[in-house]
Amino acid sequence: MRLHADGSSRSPRATIALAFVCALAVAADAAAQLPGLPPVPLPDEPVVFATAEEPQVRVVVVARGLEHPWGLAFLPDGGLLVTERPGRLRIVRDGVLDPEPLTGVPEVYSQGLAGLMDVALHPEFAENRLVYWTYSKPAGEGAWVTLARGRLTEHGLADVEDLFLSDPVGGTAASRVVFAPDGSLYMTVGGAFGAATGGLRAQDPGDTVGKVVRLLDDGGIPDDNPFVGQDGYRPEIYSLGHRNQLGAAVHPETGEFWANENGPLGGDELNRIRPGANYGWPVVSYSREYSGGRVADRTFQEGMEPAEIVWLPSVAPSGMAFYDGDRFPNWRGHVFVGSLRTGMIRNTGHLERIVFNEQGQEARREWLLTELRQRIRDVRQGPDGLLYVLTDADDGAILRLEPVER
Amino acid sequence: MRLHADGSSRSPRATIALAFVCALAVAADAAAQLPGLPPVPLPDEPVVFATAEEPQVRVVVVARGLEHPWGLAFLPDGGLLVTERPGRLRIVRDGVLDPEPLTGVPEVYSQGLAGLMDVALHPEFAENRLVYWTYSKPAGEGAWVTLARGRLTEHGLADVEDLFLSDPVGGTAASRVVFAPDGSLYMTVGGAFGAATGGLRAQDPGDTVGKVVRLLDDGGIPDDNPFVGQDGYRPEIYSLGHRNQLGAAVHPETGEFWANENGPLGGDELNRIRPGANYGWPVVSYSREYSGGRVADRTFQEGMEPAEIVWLPSVAPSGMAFYDGDRFPNWRGHVFVGSLRTGMIRNTGHLERIVFNEQGQEARREWLLTELRQRIRDVRQGPDGLLYVLTDADDGAILRLEPVER
Numbered sequence A, B: 001m002r003l004h005a006d007g008s009s010r011s012p013r014a015t016i017a018l019a020f021v022c023a024l025a026v027a028a029d030a031a032a033q034l035p036g037l038p039p040v041p042l043p044d045e046p047v048v049f050a051t052a053e054e055p056q057v058r059v060v061v062v063a064r065g066l067e068h069p070w071g072l073a074f075l076p077d078g079g080l081l082v083t084e085r086p087g088r089l090r091i092v093r094d095g096v097l098d099p100e101p102l103t104g105v106p107e108v109y110s111q112g113l114a115g116l117m118d119v120a121l122h123p124e125f126a127e128n129r130l131v132y133w134t135y136s137k138p139a140g141e142g143a144w145v146t147l148a149r150g151r152l153t154e155h156g157l158a159d160v161e162d163l164f165l166s167d168p169v170g171g172t173a174a175s176r177v178v179f180a181p182d183g184s185l186y187m188t189v190g191g192a193f194g195a196a197t198g199g200l201r202a203q204d205p206g207d208t209v210g211k212v213v214r215l216l217d218d219g220g221i222p223d224d225n226p227f228v229g230q231d232g233y234r235p236e237i238y239s240l241g242h243r244n245q246l247g248a249a250v251h252p253e254t255g256e257f258w259a260n261e262n263g264p265l266g267g268d269e270l271n272r273i274r275p276g277a278n279y280g281w282p283v284v285s286y287s288r289e290y291s292g293g294r295v296a297d298r299t300f301q302e303g304m305e306p307a308e309i310v311w312l313p314s315v316a317p318s319g320m321a322f323y324d325g326d327r328f329p330n331w332r333g334h335v336f337v338g339s340l341r342t343g344m345i346r347n348t349g350h351l352e353r354i355v356f357n358e359q360g361q362e363a364r365r366e367w368l369l370t371e372l373r374q375r376i377r378d379v380r381q382g383p384d385g386l387l388y389v390l391t392d393a394d395d396g397a398i399l400r401l402e403p404v405e406r
Helices: A012-032 A198-203 B012-032 B198-203
Strands: A047-050 A056-066 A069-074 A080-084 A088-093 A116-121 A130-139 A142-152 A157-169 A177-179 A185-189 A211-215 A237-239 A247-250 A257-261 A268-273 A309-311 A317-322 A335-339 A350-356 A362-368 A376-381 A387-391 A396-403 B047-050 B056-066 B069-074 B080-084 B088-093 B116-121 B130-139 B142-152 B157-169 B177-179 B185-189 B211-215 B237-239 B247-250 B257-261 B268-273 B309-311 B317-322 B335-339 B350-356 B362-368 B376-381 B387-391 B396-403
Touching: A056 A080, A056 A088, A069 A130, A069 A376, A069 A387, A069 A396, A080 A116, A080 A396, A088 A116, A116 A177, A130 A157, A130 A177, A142 A185, A157 A185, A157 A211, A177 A247, A185 A247, A185 A257, A247 A317, A247 A335, A257 A317, A268 A317, A335 A387, A350 A376, B056 B080, B056 B088, B069 B130, B069 B376, B069 B387, B069 B396, B080 B116, B080 B396, B088 B116, B116 B177, B130 B157, B130 B177, B142 B185, B157 B185, B157 B211, B177 B247, B185 B247, B185 B257, B247 B317, B247 B335, B257 B317, B268 B317, B335 B387, B350 B376
Parallel strands: A069 A116, A317 A376, B069 B116, B317 B376
Antiparallel strands: A047 A056, A056 A396, A069 A080, A080 A088, A116 A130, A130 A142, A142 A157, A177 A185, A185 A211, A211 A237, A247 A257, A257 A268, A268 A309, A317 A335, A335 A350, A335 A376, A350 A362, A376 A387, A387 A396, B047 B056, B056 B396, B069 B080, B080 B088, B116 B130, B130 B142, B142 B157, B177 B185, B185 B211, B211 B237, B247 B257, B257 B268, B268 B309, B317 B335, B335 B350, B335 B376, B350 B362, B376 B387, B387 B396
């Protein structure tokens, strides 16, 4: 037991929790003081953009009126499932958003940026109708980052159960869930904010916060997880040293899991996730704290994985997708990443396209949709080979990017 | 004398020269293969932009038809001097570009990106009419980065003389010249490309390439230069470890010299230049080579100065200015930096605004003029408190940013 400056004694866990609240307060305060561009409403008509490698791209609004949509899944019948952060699961059928949310979603902790987040279909959804989602589950003063699943019926979810709960964490912890080719699933557990305080949880192998976890489709732990049976390690852990991961995808050719994470000021990363690897937060980082100081005195260290892509300044990367469709042939193999905020200016964001060279190294990046000035929460490739984008707003939308035929 | 793999022997200097040509060929080749957006002509009418901290900004074309304008100086009578890279010095009188270039500019080496570059007025120009400029002077197969001065007469330059010649360097070495408050001048000498080859020249204290040099107004060496009398050091050197600096300015409050430099892929830097300091290229760097590999295995090192601002990916920073005028009160204290290329996409560029917090640390960055899709070569604050911008194009222009009065 340690004595604190005020003479009281607190458990380490309580200290972490308090530090957390402070760190979040600082972050929220910094955001509140940001200058912003005036918000721009989405245009009613399709907009056509010139781009560097696909000459003309049309942007169409598929659906509006979604409150902070977060994740997206394509149903085999052509429908779309989309989450709304306050805790609703919505469905688009035949291009029309059903005004009624699906029933059966459990209560979510929806303070700040927390709430209902990602959604994914079981690889055998056509047979078992199983839907998976991540959400913030109320836990006293904070939340657990939770993975749940349910069976999709005509109007809602049945047989709902929680499959995994993280250790308790602050309310802005993000989480994505993506199925792997072998039928297991990757889940990101964010919330390791504050380099000197909660960030250290990302390095704690006995804590699931600030990690990628890998689970079976029933929430069980795969035998071949890298730390199974290792003393002091949570067996769910697949990789360590993450801050807050808002985007993730499996590479369509290699089957590898990739995820991106937000630094505080700069130092956003896109990582290729290797089993058992440590991605360094907050020991190595390119980022600075909201107060201005450097998070770490180094950006590389033996035993810590360097990022594939680093952003300086921050773009606040969010949902991501590898493109391998045939509708944009010049974009095949490129990564698309949504951006929630560019340059710490409110009401700006873009869709970033990243091109790799033959050695798999970054070759160039293009910012798309800048003129729309939307925060981009997610991007996915549809079964039709088009790109679908979620805007993060009170009146959020699903956008579709289509080639303009020549 | 060293024996090379092909059995021949070459002097180190010849080896460096050859490596240089190769490095430049690679860079030029990478640029040639870049995809690009279709070029957008500058609009005829003024354009008004919303920005995050100055609500409405109007962009006006002051003059067109300038071939790759590079540097700008404001004459006390309201006129403007502007350089054209192929080797012409032009004058704008009463808002009209004189169709005749000024006479008396010496021959320049104008291959690739080399040529006539920056221009500055002597602090006592009103009395002595002395104009200073930097240019690439033909030197066999390469060039010397050269500082010259002349006296401005009605139609041209008289009494022209070279004041300083760098060591020989490849043809894309950039150079800025800025007068200090004490009447001395700072000159950047670029061209330290290719981390494994010419880049090492930036660390060689006996070579002026990859350095900031400080000179008296007659080209003499100030007694208080940091390496005066130090064995092995060129006494002109003010700071070491620079790659290629395309922008520079003196801070209006502190009098400190700031300069930015281009990394190859990422790792562009904005540095506060301290006398005798080493800025690390190519020993510490955030950048990657055009071929993809990391330039350095570290980004910090004892004895090397960290940058104030780092860009990942590259924006190819160019001319810069601190704003301290009264026409944009919300921009006071901010730095403006031109960008020649964003994300390695041709025909894109922007004007970047950087805000510092009270501790002098980066707080946020805004990209301005993105919709114009111009390469921005220079930005300066005019005596009228407005911002002037040069676009880098065959048909380049001088733009003026004005507040839209409310």
